[in-house]
Amino acid sequence: MSEGPAYDTVDLGARIDRTNELLQRMLAEVAKTPSTHAIFVDAGYLYAAAGRLATGTEDRRAFDLDAEGLIDALIDKARTVFADSRLLRVYWYDGARRRIHTAEQQSIAELPDVKVRLGNLNANNQQKGVDSLIRSDLESLARHRAISDAALIGGDEDLVSAVEAAQGYGARVHLWGIEAPDGRNQADPLLWEVDSQRTLELDFFKPYVTRRAGLPYDPARPRPAREDVRFVGARIAAEWLASRGREPLAELLPGHPYLPGSVDQDLLVEAERLLEYSLRGQADLRRALRDGFWEHLRAQY
Numbered sequence: 001m002s003e004g005p006a007y008d009t010v011d012l013g014a015r016i017d018r019t020n021e022l023l024q025r026m027l028a029e030v031a032k033t034p035s036t037h038a039i040f041v042d043a044g045y046l047y048a049a050a051g052r053l054a055t056g057t058e059d060r061r062a063f064d065l066d067a068e069g070l071i072d073a074l075i076d077k078a079r080t081v082f083a084d085s086r087l088l089r090v091y092w093y094d095g096a097r098r099r100i101h102t103a104e105q106q107s108i109a110e111l112p113d114v115k116v117r118l119g120n121l122n123a124n125n126q127q128k129g130v131d132s133l134i135r136s137d138l139e140s141l142a143r144h145r146a147i148s149d150a151a152l153i154g155g156d157e158d159l160v161s162a163v164e165a166a167q168g169y170g171a172r173v174h175l176w177g178i179e180a181p182d183g184r185n186q187a188d189p190l191l192w193e194v195d196s197q198r199t200l201e202l203d204f205f206k207p208y209v210t211r212r213a214g215l216p217y218d219p220a221r222p223r224p225a226r227e228d229v230r231f232v233g234a235r236i237a238a239e240w241l242a243s244r245g246r247e248p249l250a251e252l253l254p255g256h257p258y259l260p261g262s263v264d265q266d267l268l269v270e271a272e273r274l275l276e277y278s279l280r281g282q283a284d285l286r287r288a289l290r291d292g293f294w295e296h297l298r299a300q301y
Contacts, residue, residue, distance in 0.1 A: 035085035035148040038141060039074055040134055042154035043094035049155070049178035049185050053202055054209035061269045063211045067108050070208040074153075075113070081174070081198070082149055090114045091137055093130045097244065135162035142171035151176050152194070157187035163194055176200060224275055226288040232271050233292025240293075241300060249297060256294060267293055 047065065048058040055063040071090055078087060092108055092115065099118045101109060109116040117137070119129035134154070139162070141147045150166055152159065153176045163173045175194040177186045179201045191197060240263075241249060252263070259267065271289050272279055279285050 035082065036088050036146065037078060037082045037085045037149040037151065038088040038147045039078055039090045039151045040138065040153065041074070041090065041092050042130060042134065042152075042156065042159070043092055044130065045154045045156065045185075046178065049180065050205045050209050053179055053181060054205045055211035057211075059265050059269070061212075061266065063209055066208040067104070068111055070205070071108070071111060071114060073204065073208065074151075077200075077204075078151055081151070085149060087113060088141070088147055091134075092116045093119065093133055095119045095128065095130060131156060131158040131162065134159060135165055138162045138171075138173070139165035139169070142166040142169035145170075147171055149174060153178075155186035155190065157189050160187075160189050160193050163190070167193075167195070172196075174198065178205070221277055224277055224285070226285065229271070229275065229279075229285045229288040230292035230295075232274050233267070233289040233294075234296040235274070235292075236267055236270050237293040237296035241297065246300075249300070252297070256298070257290070259290060259293070264290070 047060050050065065051060065051063050052058050057063065071092075075087060075090065090113055094105055094116065096102055096105060096118045097120070099120055101116070101118065105116055105118070108114060117130075117133045119133060134152075138150060138152075142150075142165070148171060150171055150173045152163070152173055155177065163175075166173050172195040173193075174196045175186070175190065176198045177200070179199055252260075267289065268279060268286065279289065
C-alpha cells in the first residue's frame with residue numbers, strides 16, 4: 001500500500017516532463033514562424049493629405065496619383081521597418097458610389113498583394129463606412145493571429161476603436177502619417193493610442209503625385225456670356241442628377257443656395273473643361289454657373 005504514492009509521484013513527474021517537452025517544441029516552432037505585417041491605407045486621407053502636400057490642393061481632379069508606384073514604395077518602406085517580417089497584403093480603403101469600382105480603383109484591385117475595400121460615397125462625396133471596414137479587418141486579422149504588426153495610414157479619430165480592437169488581440173499598430181504643410185492632419189486621440197508613429201515627408205510622395213495642367217486665365221480668350229455659363233451649369237446638373245439619382249438630390253436641396261465644397265469644386269472643374277475658360281477670379285460667372293446648376297435641380301424636384 002505504501003508504494004502507491006511513490007508511483008503517483010513518478011507518474012506526475014513524467015507527465016510534467018512530457019508537458020515541458022511539448023512546450024519546448026511549440027516554442028521552437030513559433031520561433032521559426034516569421035512575423036507578419038499588413039498595410040492599411042485610408043485612401044481618402046492619403047489623397048487629401050498627399051495632394052495638399054505635393055500639389056497644394058486636396059481635390060482629386062486637380063492631380064494624378066501613381067497608385068501602383070506609391071503602393072510599391074509603401075511596401076518597400078514596410079520591409080525596412082519590419083525587417084524580420086513578411087507582408088500579408090496591402091488593404092486599400094476608398095469610397096465609391098453604390099460601392100461600384102471606378103476604373104482607377106479596379107486597376108488598383110488588380111495589383112498583386114493588394115485588396116481594395118469600398119465604402120460608399122454620399123451626395124457630398126464624403127466616404128461612409130470606410131472606418132468600420134478598417135476596424136473589421138484589423139480586428140479579424142489580429143484575432144486570428146494573421147498579423148503581428150499593422151501599418152495604418154490614416155488620420156480620423158474614428159480609427160481609435162480599430163486600433164484598440166487589434167491591440168486587444170496582441171497586434172501592434174503603427175500609425176504612418178503624411179507631412180502636413182501646417183499643423184497636424186491626424187487626430188490627437190489616434191496619435192495617443194498607437195504603438196508607434198512615423199511621418200512620410202514630401203520627398204516620399206514627389207515621384208507619385210503630379211498636378212494636372214490647369215486652365216490659366218487668358219485675357220485674349222473671349223469671355224463667355226453669363227447665359228452661356230448658366231446653361232453649362234444646368235447641363236452639369238443634369239449629368240449630376242443622372243449619375244446620382246434623386247436621393248442625393250433630396251440631401252442637397254436643403255442647403256440652397258449654397259453648395260458643399262466638394263460639389264462646388266467638381267462643378268467648377270467640369271465647367272472650365274466644357275467652356276475651355278478659367279473661372280478663377282470670375283465671381284459673377286461663378287454665380288451664374290451655380291444659378292444654372294441650382295435652377296435645373298430645383299426644377300426636377
